[in-house]
Amino acid sequence: MEQIRAIWRYGIKVGIIGGIVLILMSLIGIIEVFTKRQVIADFISMGHVLYLAAGLFVCYMAAKRTKPAKPLWVISSSFFAGLTTTFFLVLLIILGRYINLRMMFINASDLLLNNLLTFGVEGNSGMLLLLYVGMFTGLITGLFYLLPNVVRTVILWSLAGLVFAGVLQDLFRSILTNNFPDIISEWLLTSDGLTMKGAFAIFIIIALVIISWSIKGEGIKQGWQNLPKKQQLTWRTVGTIILLVIILVAPWRLGLFMSEVLTIVGLYVLLGLGLNIVVGYAGLLDLGYVAFFAIGAYVTALITSPEIMNLNWSLWAAIPFAIFFGILAGVLLGVPVLKMRGDYLAIATMGFGEIIRLLVLSDALRPFLGGSQGIGKIAKPQILGFVFKGPQEIYYLIIAGCMLVIFVSWRLKDSRIGRAWKAMREDEDVAQAMGINLVSNKLLAFGTGAGFAALSGVIFGSKIGSIYPHSFNIMVSINIVCLIIFGGIGSIPGVIVGAAALIGLPELLREFAEYRFLVYGIALVVMMLIRPEGLWPEEAHKRELHEGTAKEATG
Amino acid sequence: MAVDGLDIEIEEKTIHSVIGPNGAGKTTFFNCITGFYKPEAGEILLENHSLVGLMPDRIVRLGIARTYQNIRLFPDLTAIENVLVGMHAHLKSSYLGIILNTPFVKKEEQDAEDEANRLLKFVNLEAKANMLSKHLPYGDQRRLEIARALATRPKLLCLDEPTAGMNSGETQAMCDFIQSLRDDLGITIMLIEHQMRVVMGISEIITVLDYGKKLAEGTPDEIKRNPKVIEAYLGQGSAAQAH
Amino acid sequence: MPTKFQRWKESITATDIVMWSIGFVLLVLIIIGSILTLRAGRYTTVQWFDFVIYGLAQGSIYALVAMGYTLVYGVLRMINFAHSEVFMSGPFTAYYVAAYFYRSSLLESHPFICLIIVFIVSMTISTLIAFLLERIAYRPLRNAPRLIPLITAIGASFTLMYLFRGLYGTGFQAYPVWKVFTGKWALFKGLEIGKIQVFVIFAAALVMIALYLFIQRTRIGKAVRSVSEDKEAASLMGVDIDKTISITFIIGGAAAGAAGVLYALVFKQVFFMMGFIPGIKAFTAAVLGGIGNIPGAMLGGLLLGLLESIGPALFLDGYNIVAPYQLKDAIAFLVLVLVLIFRPTGLLGERLAVKKA
Known part of the structure; x- marks a missing residue:
């Protein structure tokens, strides 16, 4: 019963x-x-x-x-x-x-x-x-x-890995065919799906890796920690250099399609890092972020395109103007929302974003901004005869942008200003009572984020050559917020992971496009319910998790 | 909770307590001093500078720091970050300087970190510097909050019920700690308290508030003997004593 | 001793001055624009009258949707971003019922019975969605930091929007036309009034009055009000908080479902993204009236509807702007932003003015 x-x-x-x-x-x-x-x-x-x-x-x-x-x-x-x-x-x-x-x-x-x-x-x-x-x-x-826990873990992860390999087959195919003898890709992959033997091999390899890691993993970690500081540093440097080389040769070894995917992901990383400063560090949920992206792109278009203003300057000349106007707009739109908190701020910034888009779209401003027809013929940048024309070339521009933005974010993060932002995020009143000037620090955050967005706008404009108001709708802002939160709010690697997962994956799975936003929505809700800190959370959290001894004292 | 017609003078390097029953306006009084509420009338002077109308962040810079009755740390920052935030007003690194990591910024950060560690050591938290403050035990959080307030280099430190929720052993330790703040660092301390025993033990001057008005002021002995206080406060019965 | 005026003067910051000047400039622009438009005399009385009626019809739909935002904000202190999808789900589903009636020519023979059934279906679906939304997505986050429920709500909004897109497709579905509502009634002096507008205004007023009485008079309504006043006190008084919050979502969902059908009758089409813009406008209406305040939501809705329909002609046309109607939505957003900046408590609200220290 x-x-x-x-x-x-x-x-x-x-x-x-x-x-x-x-x-x-x-x-x-x-x-x-x-x-x-x-x-x-x-x-x-x-x-x-x-x-x-x-x-x-x-x-x-x-x-x-x-x-x-x-x-x-x-x-x-x-x-x-x-x-x-x-x-x-x-x-x-x-x-x-x-x-x-x-x-x-x-x-x-x-x-x-x-x-x-x-x-x-x-x-x-x-x-x-x-x-x-x-x-x-x-x-x-x-x-x-x-079954015992270990067996379950091994089977589950191996299966998941197998499915993942199947899902990402396009990526593997282009890596394998471009870099290795054909025999490997023929053995592993057919034109659609893994081969049976390939699937078995992947399953077994992953299972073996997991089993050996569960036996030896602790020892390896221990060994790494016992390594002298200097040696650790050398290995780290070597690792960084290898990573850098991989990043630099990637577009030529992956082919045109993968390069295109990479540039899109890179653009969103750039945008994400900028918004991460506003949302992640300073805790100001800005849903009108796309406006600054649009300002960057439109300033570039006006300055470099033969249409409308007919200035025909080079793209390099447009960059400082675009960033300047981006920052200016960030500060100007920041002033009215200084006193707002949380959801009111989100709604107000969204309102600003939409107002700007509607103004650009309107026939009233068409003579100045092109209306729904947009602006075309935006210049491609060039250095000494090297023209950044296709995705494989633009990629480097984006990587340079990302590096710059990562560098700035990283420097700011643990500085006096970064700490002030984080304090405001945690508790605005107390932050103020600790001597933090809310006005200037908030405006700094808005300005920095907007500047990065404008920079992304420049690259975006020059990448696609012509821009239209509908490229700058609220969905872009929401995409960026999603990827930041998904990756881990306030975390720089989190933004990259988030962009790869939420922007890169759908690009690889073209069939998926229709369900992209559905999956976004579900991912956001599920993430908030079970893992609000994101996939790759901020360092402070991780740093703390390693201090097991101190934590035990908490009881 | 309103405060009305209050006239309090705090002498340098004293421990001055403000007591009163719940709702007497103690915390409101604090909020006025630290700039969270703007008084409708009246003056607040620090060394002859008026504080009325200044934003809280300006007031901190002038040398008044506070703690909160219901501990308000930055929960997702580590202990040392909490203290470093307190130092914000005294650091001068500029935006550009930080990005370029100039020698000045490097030195300032190093000095700030040293000072933060010193402060953590002072409150016995040096071992837990990298823990998120939300994971610290209650008593540690209280002391961390004081360390954060000290990091602003205050002349006057306002403590809002620092012994709330503590047992008698912890309370005694906190009292000793407060006394050491004054004796070792020479900071003037204003204390809001609920527990008579704490107040009588450590303060030089006590102000009694009731319904937002000053009821009495004097040394602990004078207060103990003041008939108005006995009637309005202690007179509520031995309950207050036992509290 | 400084006087009150001096104190007030001291407390003004640079930001305040910037904001006031922006507000002042906008006000002057609006006044000049209105005067220019009126002097040019481009619109006849009949046209102005039409604007007002359209605005009122539109506004009463906003008001109904705004009820949902306001009620939920009252009890949970969160913006239920997904409410716009609650608004979409009902009429989108009821479309299939209406289309069936149309094909089987029941619509012709029994228009009112069909209409009532369409309303019931729409309100049921919207209510169900609102109820499930709270149970699945919001309830586990009751005590989470403020940003988390907001992000969840955005996620839920997307999930619902694209779930319905997956189910019913991406196309615009044309709502069948109720013949009884086509045409106009002639009033005096050449003024005419559309039947559908009259119906929308009356139906919305009816639903609103019913809901208002429900909240003011019944025991459940009192529970809702007590929870939005003070959750802890309400629970001490024996109010079941979870149940009350569920009921709040149900009421909001029902109002949105009804509003959805009215919207579909006016605009004659439904599609999966139809909720987004009206949702934001209804939220604007709720903020304009004072969020958390039910009569405020009604007032805000009507006002916003009027501003939106009269605004472009009155404020902008005087400047000879090309196609001022394209800026209708921009006006609504501007109203939202201005209210949030200058009077976040709204016209009738005061409760949320208290700043915690």
């Missing part, structure tokens, strides 16, 4: 939620779109990986929540979670037979309902197969949950 209640509570209820989530996933079309890309060639597609992963996750949650965790209980609730989930999907399929779901749900295609959801088997036997898969998945997950 009690077991039945447990099955209801932990198995079927979770299964119902899982069923609803999976139905939504099917109906928004994400599964169907992703089946077009294979993870392992002729074996499993990305859509099915997603589909199975969601199912496994549901069963895993059911197993995890079961209390008390008696083996039989765990397995049975996981089993029923799987069964319930698939039962809901079967209901959807049956419904699809009698009603044309497509009238309402645009992605509820015949193919999805009668083929993809049932793993390619059509008709009633397909539904039966689906139920079997549900039960089987539940059973396997339950058993998996009962």
Whole structure:
């Protein structure tokens, strides 16, 4: 009796939620779109990986929540979670037979309902197969949950690594074909998906790495710490140089498409680092940040383009003007919002951003700013005959910009000004009571961030050659806020990680484009719920985590 | 919580306590001195300079620092960063100087760090310099808050119920610590307190507030004997004594 | 002793002066613009009357949506950024019901029954979304630092927007036309009034009055008010905080669902991003009226609707600006920013003026 209640509570209820989530996933079309890309060639597609992963996750949650965790209980609730989930999907399929779901749900295609959801088997036997898969998945997950922790970790990470390799196959393909003999890429990859042997090899390699790290890892860390300071420094320098060389040769070894992706990521890193100063350090949530990006781009366009002002200056001449006007705008728009806090500040800055965009877009200012037609023919920069024309060349401009901005952020971070910003972020009133002038420090933060944004605007304008108001809508600001938070608010490497994950990944997965913002939204909510400090949090937090002894004293 | 017709004079290098029942206007009085509230009428003078209308950050620079009744550290900064923030007003590194890391900035940062460590040592927190302040135990947080206030190099230090929430052993330690602040550093201290025992033990002068008005002022002995105080404050019964 | 005036003079900072001058310049520009427009006499009385009616209809929709922002701000002290998607979800779903009625010509034969069903479907969906939103995304963050719920709300907004885009597609769906609401009624002296505008204003007023009475008179409403006054005290008095907060979201969701249908009737189309701009404007309305204040939200909504419909013609046309109507949204945003700067407590609000020290 009690077991039945447990099955209801932990198995079927979770299964119902899982069923609803999976139905939504099917109906928004994400599964169907992703089946077009294979993870392992002729074996499993990305859509099915997603589909199975969601199912496994549901069963895993059911197993995890079961209390008390008696083996039989765990397995049975996981089993029923799987069964319930698939039962809901079967209901959807049956419904699809009698009603044309497509009238309402645009992605509820015949193919999805009668083929993809049932793993390619059509008709009633397909539904039966689906139920079997549900039960089987539940059973396997339950058993998996009962395995020792180490085994679970190894399997989970290896599988995750395998999927990751499949997802990033374009990246690997261009690295492999451009730099290594063809035989390696032929052995590992087909034109669509990993080969079977390649998949096995990747799985085993990752598993071995994880196992050996769990045995030897502590020793290696210890050994590193015991190394004399000087030697540590030498190794660090060597590492930095290698990294630098990789960064510098990357565009030529990765091909045009990957270079384009890298420049986009780099541009967002640049923007992210600027906003990181405002949001991450000073705690001022600025949703109108895109305005300064736009100002940078428009100033560049006006100065270098033959259209409108017909000045035709070189791009280098435009940079100081763009940055100057960016900073000026940052300070001017900063003044009115000095007294606002938190969400009011966010809304007010968003209002400013939109006002600027609407003004630029309007016909009233068309003679000066080009209206919805934008401004074209923006100059490409050149040094001594070297023209930064394509993504492979612009890349260096962006890297130089990023280096500059990282350097400035890093210097400011632990300085008198950086500390003042962080203090304001933590508690404005107390910061003021400690002698921090809120007005000047806030304006410094706004100005610095805006200056960086304007610099990104210059590079952006010259990269795409012509600019339109719609490139500067609120979504850009929100993208940047997302990537900062995702990476770890206030953390410089966090911005890079965040940009790579939220901007780079969608560029690599073109099919993904449609679901990009959906995933952003979910990522933001989930991040705030379970890991508000982000993927790569600020140093202070990490520094502290290493001081185990001091922490124990806290009790 | 209003304060009305209050006239208090604080002598240099004394420990001056302000006591009174809850809602007597003690914290409001503090907020006026440190610039968070603007008094509607009246004057606040520090060495003959008027403080009225100045922003809190200006007042700190003139030499008044404070702590808070319900500890307000910067929770996500480390202990030493908290103290360094307190030094902000006395550092002169400019924006450009910081980016170029000029010798002046380097030296100033080094000196500031040394001074911060010295202050942490003074409050017995040198071992926990790199811990986030939110993870420090309660008593440490109190002392860190005082260290942060000291970092502003105050002439007058306003402590708002520094022994709130402490047991008698901790309270005694805090009292000794407060006395050492005055004796070793020569800082004038104004203390808001709730607990009679603390106040009587360490202060030279006590001001009693009630409903925002000054009820009495004098040495601990005078206060103990003052009939108005006994009636309004101690007279509430032995409850106040036992508190 | 310095006088009060001297003290006031001392407390003025450079920023205040800058802000006042900006405000003054704007005010002068607005007045000159209005005078120029009126002297040029480019608009007839009929046109002005139309502006007012359109503005009121638009404004009453804003007012309904603003209720949701204001109520949630009252109980949670957060801007529910995802409320614009609550507003979108209802009418977007109800579109399919309306389209079905249209195809089966039920719309022709029983227009009012159909309309009521469309309203019910829309309000149910919006309410459900609002309820789930609070349960899943906001409840676990009740005590988190202030920025975190705001970011969660932005995330939730995106999730909902693109979830509905995935479900129903990216296209604009044309809402069927209710024949009873087409056309105009002639008033005196050549003035005419659109039936749909009249319906929108009355329907919105009805919903608002109902909700207002619900909050003022019923026990649940009193619980909502007590929680927004003081959460701790309310919980000591035996009010179930979680339940009350859920109810707040439900009320806000229902109002948004109703507003959504009205919006769809006026603009005759729905799509997944339809919530964004009206959402921000409704928030502006809530701030304008004084956030946390229910009559304030109504007043703010109507005022903003009027400003938006009269503003471009009155303030801008006098300067011979090309296509002033393109700047309609800019005016709304400007109102938002100006209110936040000069009177963050809004027209009727005072509660939030207290600054914590």
